[in-house]
Amino acid sequence: MNEQPKQFKWVGTRTIRPDGVDKVTGRAMYGADLTLPGMLQGKVVRSPHAHARIISIDTSAAEALTGVKAVVTAADMPEADSKLVAAGEAMINFRDLAHNVIARDKVLYDGHAVAAVAATTNDIAERAAALIKVKYEVLPHVIDVLEAMKDDAPVLHDNMFTGGVKPKPEKASNVANRVEFGMGDVEAGFAAADLIIERKFTTEPVHQAYIEPHAVVADMGQDGKVDVWCSSQGHFMVRSFCAGLLKIDMSKIKVSAAEIGGGFGGKTTVYLEPLAIMLSRKAGRPVRMAMSREEVFRGSGPTSGAAMTVKIGATKDGRITAGDATLYFQAGAFPGSPVGPACMTAFTPYNLDNVRVVGFDVVSNRQKVVAYRAPGAPISEYAVESIVDELASKLGIDPIDFRTKNAALEGTKAAYGVTFGAIGMQETLDAAKATEHYKIPLGPNQGRGVASGFWFNIGGESCAGIRINEDGTVALSEGSPDIGGSRASMAIMAAEVLGIDVNKVKPTVVDTDAIGYHFVTGGSRVTFATGMAVVDASKAVVDEMRARVAKVWEVDIEGVVWEDGHARPASTNVGDFDPMSLAEIAAIANKTGGPISGHADINAKGAGPAFGTHICDVEVDPETGFVTVLRYTAVQDVGRAIHPGYVEGQLQGGAAQGIGWALNEAYIYDKNGCVDNPGFLDYRVPVASDLPMIDAILVEVPNPTHPFGVRGVGEVPIIPPLAAVNNAVAAATGTRFTALPLSPPAILAGMAAKN
Amino acid sequence: MVKVVLTSGTAQQFTDGQTAVHVAANNVRQMIQALEAGFPGLGTAIQQTMSVAIDGVILPDPYLETVNEDSEIFVLPKIGGG
Amino acid sequence: MAKQHITTTINGEESEYLCEAQETLLDVLRDQVGLTGTKEGCSSGDCGACSVMLDGVLVCSCLVLGVEAEGKTVETIEGMADGDELHPLQQKFLEEAALQCGFCTPGVLVAAKALLDMNNNPTETEVRYWLAGNLCRCTGYDKIIRAVMDTAADMRGASA
Numbered sequence: 002m003n004e005q006p007k008q009f010k011w012v013g014t015r016t017i018r019p020d021g022v023d024k025v026t027g028r029a030m031y032g033a034d035l036t037l038p039g040m041l042q043g044k045v046v047r048s049p050h051a052h053a054r055i056i057s058i059d060t061s062a063a064e065a066l067t068g069v070k071a072v073v074t075a076a077d078m079p080e081a082d083s084k085l086v087a088a089g090e091a092m093i094n095f096r097d098l099a100h101n102v103i104a105r106d107k108v109l110y111d112g113h114a115v116a117a118v119a120a121t122t123n124d125i126a127e128r129a130a131a132l133i134k135v136k137y138e139v140l141p142h143v144i145d146v147l148e149a150m151k152d153d154a155p156v157l158h159d160n161m162f163t164g165g166v167k168p169k170p171e172k173a174s175n176v177a178n179r180v181e182f183g184m185g186d187v188e189a190g191f192a193a194a195d196l197i198i199e200r201k202f203t204t205e206p207v208h209q210a211y212i213e214p215h216a217v218v219a220d221m222g223q224d225g226k227v228d229v230w231c232s233s234q235g236h237f238m239v240r241s242f243c244a245g246l247l248k249i250d251m252s253k254i255k256v257s258a259a260e261i262g263g264g265f266g267g268k269t270t271v272y273l274e275p276l277a278i279m280l281s282r283k284a285g286r287p288v289r290m291a292m293s294r295e296e297v298f299r300g301s302g303p304t305s306g307a308a309m310t311v312k313i314g315a316t317k318d319g320r321i322t323a324g325d326a327t328l329y330f331q332a333g334a335f336p337g338s339p340v341g342p343a344c345m346t347a348f349t350p351y352n353l354d355n356v357r358v359v360g361f362d363v364v365s366n367r368q369k370v371v372a373y374r375a376p377g378a379p380i381s382e383y384a385v386e387s388i389v390d391e392l393a394s395k396l397g398i399d400p401i402d403f404r405t406k407n408a409a410l411e412g413t414k415a416a417y418g419v420t421f422g423a424i425g426m427q428e429t430l431d432a433a434k435a436t437e438h439y440k441i442p443l444g445p446n447q448g449r450g451v452a453s454g455f456w457f458n459i460g461g462e463s464c465a466g467i468r469i470n471e472d473g474t475v476a477l478s479e480g481s482p483d484i485g486g487s488r489a490s491m492a493i494m495a496a497e498v499l500g501i502d503v504n505k506v507k508p509t510v511v512d513t514d515a516i517g518y519h520f521v522t523g524g525s526r527v528t529f530a531t532g533m534a535v536v537d538a539s540k541a542v543v544d545e546m547r548a549r550v551a552k553v554w555e556v557d558i559e560g561v562v563w564e565d566g567h568a569r570p571a572s573t574n575v576g577d578f579d580p581m582s583l584a585e586i587a588a589i590a591n592k593t594g595g596p597i598s599g600h601a602d603i604n605a606k607g608a609g610p611a612f613g614t615h616i617c618d619v620e621v622d623p624e625t626g627f628v629t630v631l632r633y634t635a636v637q638d639v640g641r642a643i644h645p646g647y648v649e650g651q652l653q654g655g656a657a658q659g660i661g662w663a664l665n666e667a668y669i670y671d672k673n674g675c676v677d678n679p680g681f682l683d684y685r686v687p688v689a690s691d692l693p694m695i696d697a698i699l700v701e702v703p704n705p706t707h708p709f710g711v712r713g714v715g716e717v718p719i720i721p722p723l724a725a726v727n728n729a730v731a732a733a734t735g736t737r738f739t740a741l742p743l744s745p746p747a748i749l750a751g752m753a754a755k756n
Numbered sequence: 757m758v759k760v761v762l763t764s765g766t767a768q769q770f771t772d773g774q775t776a777v778h779v780a781a782n783n784v785r786q787m788i789q790a791l792e793a794g795f796p797g798l799g800t801a802i803q804q805t806m807s808v809a810i811d812g813v814i815l816p817d818p819y820l821e822t823v824n825e826d827s828e829i830f831v832l833p834k835i836g837g838g
Numbered sequence: 839m840a841k842q843h844i845t846t847t848i849n850g851e852e853s854e855y856l857c858e859a860q861e862t863l864l865d866v867l868r869d870q871v872g873l874t875g876t877k878e879g880c881s882s883g884d885c886g887a888c889s890v891m892l893d894g895v896l897v898c899s900c901l902v903l904g905v906e907a908e909g910k911t912v913e914t915i916e917g918m919a920d921g922d923e924l925h926p927l928q929q930k931f932l933e934e935a936a937l938q939c940g941f942c943t944p945g946v947l948v949a950a951k952a953l954l955d956m957n958n959n960p961t962e963t964e965v966r967y968w969l970a971g972n973l974c975r976c977t978g979y980d981k982i983i984r985a986v987m988d989t990a991a992d993m994r995g996a997s998a
């Protein structure tokens with residue numbers, strides 16, 4: 002645990018979060034908690050087929066049911082423009098987005114929405130949904146990524162030709178795009194190697210599995226103005242997507258961010274929101290829609306599964322000479338898997354001269370993927386880190402020492418192009434090596450695994466407004482939905498700059514009418530980018546207060562400095578004035594020029610790249626193949642922890658999700674291409690009794706572009722666990738596994754094959 | 757002239773595999789114009805789907821930033837996150 | 839179908855509601871009584887977000903019918919604090935950052951209180967197994983388990 006750096010009063014302390022009491026008393030309002038007068042309940046009708054043409058939709062019986070107020074299908078949505086928009090991790094086509102929200106001619110996966118209905122009660126809405134008759138012509142489907150690439154595979158989109166290759170293919174296929182990154186001479190690198198390991202790996206799609214299902218309330222008035230309340234990682238994203246899909250002016254749509262019950266990337270796009278608006282428009286009444294858990298699994302995006310080939314060579318003394326990888330990523334029904342970032346991150350923890358990574362974005366009859374924490378990186382780095390571990394072990398080198406010999410440092414050129422500034426990869430290795438955990442002796446059937454991970458972190462658009470109230474308290478407005486305690490960090494940063502008690506600052510996530518555009522909460526950007534806006538707005542307020550005091554003292558503004566929450570004379574030359582506190586300045590604000598406020602509207606640049614190293618101990622039951630995680634340590638360079646408690650929580654939560662990905666989680670499809678496990682009973686996320694305590698160790702190599710050194714935290718911790726667990730299982734069993742999840746039957750089969 | 761480095765995939769698509777190209781430009785806006793003129797489609801692709809990194813800093817919406825002979829310029833896909 | 843008239847005690851207050859035979863206690867609490875602190879994460883008894891006490895027994899309210907509460911007492915998250923005084927578990931969760939999104943929190947708190955009311959000296963393993971029915975996707979459970987154990991230690995200290 003880090004000590005609070007001396008120069009800060011609030012940064013680095015564990016304050017009580019401003020929204021905390023609401024959340025422990027049940028008062029906090031989440032997506033499904035709002036009720037409006039006259040509100041209807043909406044339900045979605047979903048495809049039972051993996052791939053089918055829609056012949057007809059008969060809504061008459063549903064419409065005739067008493068209590069039904071509106072039914073909508075794709076015919077109620079204008080056909081969308083073919084235009085690229087940013088959606089979480091990737092750019093997606095607006096027309097694809099529209100067709101994912103509600104199927105137009107074809108359904109492309111089990112659970113694809115085809116119609117929606119609003120009625121006076123949930124029960125009536127459900128009965129009406131069952132009365133909507135959709136006639137399908139079932140088409141052959143394809144689920145597996147390698148199958149989908151075959152010449153004779155059923156083609157999902159007959160107007161899709163592989164991008165990124167020359168010449169442009171003449172035949173439509175399921176391969177949406179090819180990307181390639183690299184530097185140096187990979188062949189020469191392998192020629193210089195003493196040991197080369199090449200393996201094929203697979204991972205399954207996993208769901209973000211936030212505990213709060215998607216939920217929205219939409220209310221469209223007869224004047225065409227719409228109020229939307231929803232659980233989303235970006236209410237500005239919801240506004241722009243709904244405006245674009247429904248061709249409504251943005252100024253007519255106001256979106257308020259409900260408290261959000263987890264997202265992890267999965268709430269960076271729209272599903273229900275446009276449908277709720279369409280239903281409300283037709284019914285003339287507010288409509289609430291909430292997904293069931295089954296709908297969350299069948300109708301919202303997991304992340305990709307993948308098939309990969311990775312080859313790495315090293316010299317006897319442990320220097321990596323070349324890395325080569327080919328990644329095939331499932332995009333789901335529409336293009337846009339995170340294969341690009343997967344390629345860019347694959348080898349980035351290391352300082353390599355010769356790298357080549359080729360990626361393919363492949364569609365198949367699965368749920369359209371959406372961002373999930375560090376999109377793509379856990380998958381590609383799992384494969385690379387598994388081979389790195391095998392190289393170290395075959396060369397007889399400690400896995401942390403092996404990584405130290407190759408670690409990316411300041412000045413290292415990353416495989417995706419840029420040259421790193423100050424980064425903390427090596428620092429995480431040193432801290433991991435120094436842990437007690439790394440020295441604990443292991444027993445029989447036990448193994449220890451190490452893995453590292455890298456994520457870029459991002460900046461983007463954020464705004465903040467700071468208003469000084471008459472009594473010297475502070476209202477802080479910003480527009481980044483708070484998914485894990487960010488309001489606490491914003492209050493801390495404002496209090497630090499203003500020099501006042503953090504409890505005098507009240508942060509609020511305001512609606513889309515009240516502040517400028519914000520990019521989604523994601524990419525570990527909020528504490529960095531929105532934090533930067535908060536600091537800039539706070540500084541603007543400080544300057545305004547200095548100006549007011551300068552007027553009172555009848556001196557130049559340079560004659561007034563701001564220290565510890567007070568305006569003071571810059572030097573004795575200025576004159577002998579008593580310091581004025583923020584509250585005193587606030588009290589006379591009306592006499593010195595009116596209310597005091599400061600604003601910042603920025604597109605933040607200079608996000609700090611972040612690295613982590615994890616250690617995992619497991620015990621494998623040789624009888625059953627069951628893996629127990631005994632100990633877990635997550636080390637990460639966080640730049641600077643504004644609120645260490647919530648930063649540690651990010652590391653612990655990400656590690657737990659990664660452990661679930663490694664051991665249990667996977668989408669399972671039946672022979673018809675339908676999801677076989679759309680519930681928490683069969684799609685098993687880690688529960689409290691599955692896990693040990695997770696030690697979070699924060700390394701702080703400040704990001705020079707952020708006023709307090711913030712890098713961003715939330716993405717990195719989900720990257721190393723997949724390989725850390727895999728490597729620990731290899732150590733415990735003496736067998737290298739190359740497919741996730743490491744379920745007991747898979748482990749037994751692997752161990753049997755070895756004996 | 758500034759040196760712009762492309763990923764090998766982008767290069768195969770637009771520049772016949774040339775991963776480093778030189779154009780005359782004082783800022784990113786001019787650079788994108790010059791790239792479009794020299795390699796039709798590349799400038800548009802950069803604006804729609806890519807980021808530019810200058811001296812190690814990834815810019816999500818590059819436009820007005822100045823560049824010169826000493827700038828390290830990379831064109832890479834846009835990065836988001838969860 | 840005619841609605842049934844149910845009389846219960848919710849958080850110490852006599853309450854009446856009308857509900858359909860198939861309506862769950864969870865839906866009744868959220869939609870009729872207006873207590874939305876109890877959350878729905880799955881409706882199948884797998885996530886624990888809907889945990890409440892029914893006649894002193896911890897239940898998933900999504901698996902209980904509204905009509906089953908007739909004549910019984912129901913305790914929800916809204917009744918956990920004593921006026922403006924938080925329950926020690928609520929206070930500890932805030933101090934130790936044992937919540938992130940907070941969506942699992944009401945269910946976790948109700949379940950944890952049920953444990954501590956029975957056993958004020960649980961082992962880590964006991965806490966982990968007791969809370970195994972309460973999914974949390976944000977925290978990795980570490981800080982939740984610690985907060986429950988630390989609250990138990992405080993309560994033992996206070997009563998010693």
Ligand code: FES
Nearest residue numbers: 881883885886900
């Ligand atoms: S909603 Fe009752 S257990 Fe999940």
Ligand code: FES
Nearest residue numbers: 938939942974976
């Ligand atoms: S805090 Fe988000 S699910 Fe537990």
